[in-house]
Structure formats: structure tokens, C-alpha cells
Amino acid sequence: MKTLKKLLRLLAYSLLILIVAIALFFLCDAVLGRIPTKAEANTHKDVLIYLQSDGTHCDLALPVKTSVIDWSRKIRYEHTRSRDSNMTYLSFGWGEKIFYLETPHWSDLTVKNALRSSLGFGSPAVHTRFHFSLQAHENCIPIYLSWAQYRRLVAYLQKSLERNKQGQLIHIPTPTSYGPSDAFYEGHGHYGFNHSCNTWVNRALKSCGQKAALWTAFEKGVMRWHR
Numbered sequence: 001m002k003t004l005k006k007l008l009r010l011l012a013y014s015l016l017i018l019i020v021a022i023a024l025f026f027l028c029d030a031v032l033g034r035i036p037t038k039a040e041a042n043t044h045k046d047v048l049i050y051l052q053s054d055g056t057h058c059d060l061a062l063p064v065k066t067s068v069i070d071w072s073r074k075i076r077y078e079h080t081r082s083r084d085s086n087m088t089y090l091s092f093g094w095g096e097k098i099f100y101l102e103t104p105h106w107s108d109l110t111v112k113n114a115l116r117s118s119l120g121f122g123s124p125a126v127h128t129r130f131h132f133s134l135q136a137h138e139n140c141i142p143i144y145l146s147w148a149q150y151r152r153l154v155a156y157l158q159k160s161l162e163r164n165k166q167g168q169l170i171h172i173p174t175p176t177s178y179g180p181s182d183a184f185y186e187g188h189g190h191y192g193f194n195h196s197c198n199t200w201v202n203r204a205l206k207s208c209g210q211k212a213a214l215w216t217a218f219e220k221g222v223m224r225w226h227r
Contacts, residue, residue, distance in 0.1 A: 025193060025217070032214045033221030040209030045144035049153070051205070051226055052091060053139045058201040058222045059127075060153075061091040061134055068147065069154050074161075075128050075183060079171050082180035087130035094160050094187055095197035097125035101175055101184065124187030125172060126161055129179065141226045145208055153208035160200070162186035198222050 047068075050061040064071050064087065077085045099122065136142045145153065161169050162185070170186035189195070196217040205212040205222070213221040 028215070029217050029221060033216035033218065034224075035214040036225055037206055037212050037214060039211040040149065042144065042146055042149065042209070044146040046147045047145045047150040049143050049145060049150075050089070050091075050134050050136070051141045051143055051201075051223070053219055053223050055139070056219050057093060057095070058198050058219055059091040059093040059129075060157075060201060060204055061089045061131065061140075062153070062157075064088055064090050064130070066150070068151055074169055075185070076171070077130070079174070079183040080130060080181050081174070081176075082130075084130070084181065087132050087181060089131040089134050091129045091131065092157055092160075093127040093197060094124060094189070094191075094200040095127065096122040096191045097172070097184075097187070098122050100125050100127055101172070122191060124160075124189050124191045126185045126187045128183050128185065130181040138227060139223075141223075143210060143226065145210075149208040149210075153204060156204050156207040160188055162188045193217065 047063065047066060049063075052059040052061055062071065071090050072085065075090060077083050077087075134140055164170055172184040172186060174182050174184050189200075191197075194217070198219055198221065199215070199217055202212045202216050202222050211225040213225065216222060
């Protein structure tokens with residue numbers, strides 16, 4: 001009986017700790033996600049990128065080819081099902097690999113994958129998607145960068161991509177449930193509740209001197225500064 005009571009007490013304490021941790025997590029996001037970082041004064045509109053959102057997850061879309069980098073030499077058109085080299089923009093998202101590969105739609109979400117990604121048990125991947133063109137709207141926001149800012153953003157993205165011993169990006173075969181212009185690559189870094197897909201985008205914006213939240217794990221914390 002004493003052993004059972006100790007076990008129940010331990011379970012109760014564990015549950016209490018979990019509830020407090022979750023509450024603190026949402027509190028931190030509610031506070032820090034509303035504190036903006038100062039944007040750099042941008043006097044040169046040299047490169048047009050886009051901040052994208054599907055309502056839950058944010059991506060950044062960059063020109064495929066500029067004088068700074070030709071992304072098609074690294075993110076290969078041949079790695080997509082369409083193999084269409086006429087596309088001019090490339091979006092980047094960073095997240096938990098298994099979640100990405102097994103959850104192309106929110107209806108595919110399982111409790112196992114949700115816990116795996118939120119607790120940081122998985123490794124990261126980078127999801128890319130080619131576009132013929134992009135039109136500005138509420139969930140696709142244009143942002144102009146100077147060349148210097150764009151170089152910093154490119155460096156940030158490059159550091160988020162894992163490489164093999166030959167220095168090449170590591171392509172992950174794309175599930176057929178994704179679109180014809182999608183490709184996945186092994187990511188670098190650690191995914192967890194304190195560094196989500198949206199935290200990654202928020203940091204990307206900071207890297208190139210754009211307005212961002214002090215810290216956020218959610219889409220709203222990223223998008224509110226640009227809508």
C-alpha cells in the first residue's frame with residue numbers, strides 16, 4: 001500500500017511539473033513573442049524575398065538565382081518530381097524530419113509524431129519547394145533586403161543544411177504525398193519545444209536585420225510584425 005501511495009504521489013508530482021512547464025512555455029511565448037527586435041534601416045531594396053505561412057508553419061522564399069548564390073546548384077531541380085527548371089523562387093522550411101515526412105497534411109498528424117517533435121527526440125530536415133512565381137497576400141508577405149542582408153540570410157540557411165563528407169547536401173527521398181516541386185534535405189541543428197520551425201524562421205529574419213520577435217515558437221509570433 002505504501003509503495004502504491006508513493007507511486008501515485010510521484011505520478012501526481014510529475015503531472016504537476018508537466019502542467020507547470022507547459023504553462024510557462026505558453027507564457028514565455030505570449031510575452032517574448034510580443035517583444036520586437038529592432039529592424040535595421042534598409043535603404044537598398046536589392047533582393048525580394050517572401051515570408052510565407054500556412055496558418056501554423058512559416059517558410060521563407062528566396063530567388064533561385066542571384067549574383068550571391070544559385071540555389072539550383074545545391075537544391076537540385078532533379079530532386080523534385082517535376083524536374084522543372086523554369087521555376088524562379090525557392091521556399092525553405094526547417095523542422096523535425098519524421099514529422100515532415102509523415103505529416104504532409106494536418107489530418108495525418110498522430111499523437112506519437114506530435115510528442116516526438118515537441119519533445120525534441122527527432123533530427124531536423126529542411127523542406128524546400130520551387131515556385132514559378134509568388135504573389136503577395138496576407139500569408140505571403142514581400143520583404144526587401146539589401147545585398148549585405150541577403151548574404152547573411154544565405155549564410156544562415158547554408159548553416160541549417162547538413163552535408164556529407166564531400167560537402168554536398170544530403171537529399172531525402174520525398175514522399176509521394178507532397179507536391180511535384182518539393183524536395184527534402186537533412187537539416188543541421190536541434191529541433192525541440194524551445195526551437196521550433198517558427199523559431200528557426202524568426203531567427204532567420206533576425207539574421208538579415210528584419211523585425212522579429214525576441215523569441216517565439218508559433219506562427220503568430222513571426223507573422224504579426226509583417227502583416
